[in-house]
Amino acid sequence: MGPIAQSIKEKLDKAFNPTQLDVIDESYKHAGHxxxxxxxxxxxxxxxxxxxxxxSETLTKMTRLARHRAVMDVLADLMxxxxxxLRLEVIAD
Numbered sequence: 001m002g003p004i005a006q007s008i009k010e011k012l013d014k015a016f017n018p019t020q021l022d023v024i025d026e027s028y029k030h031a032g033h034x035x036x037x038x039x040x041x042x043x044x045x046x047x048x049x050x051x052x053x054x055x056s057e058t059l060t061k062m063t064r065l066a067r068h069r070a071v072m073d074v075l076a077d078l079m080x081x082x083x084x085x086l087r088l089e090v091i092a093d
Contacts, residue, residue, distance in 0.1 A: 001025075004047040004082050008075060012054060015074040020055035020091065048084040055091045 001009070002025060009023045026049045052071070059067045067090050072079060075086070 002047045004078065005050065007078060008050060008052065008083075011074050011078075012052065012071070015070075016054065016056040016058050018054045018056040018059075020053065022051075022053040024051040024053070025049070026051050026087075047082070050083060050085070051087040051089065053089045053091060059090045060092055 001023070005023045005025050009021060012018065012021055012023075025047055027047055029049065054071075059070065062070065068088060071086075071088055075083065079086070
């Protein structure tokens, strides 16, 4: 797991105390896309696209929009430049 994925995992773990948390780096699917090489050079690695699967009682009680807002608030500092795309999947706890 790369440093950005690890940071995502730590932040979500702390904020939502999930029973399941998978942070999957899907950046390889976007290799060759505009900006991928520049991002990789700037941050010494290609981590930019992630799929997060999380089971958390806190999140399952929220509406879909509220879930996304809560996760984005927790990851706000990473979303500014480090993370280009985040696919969120909340599963029943």
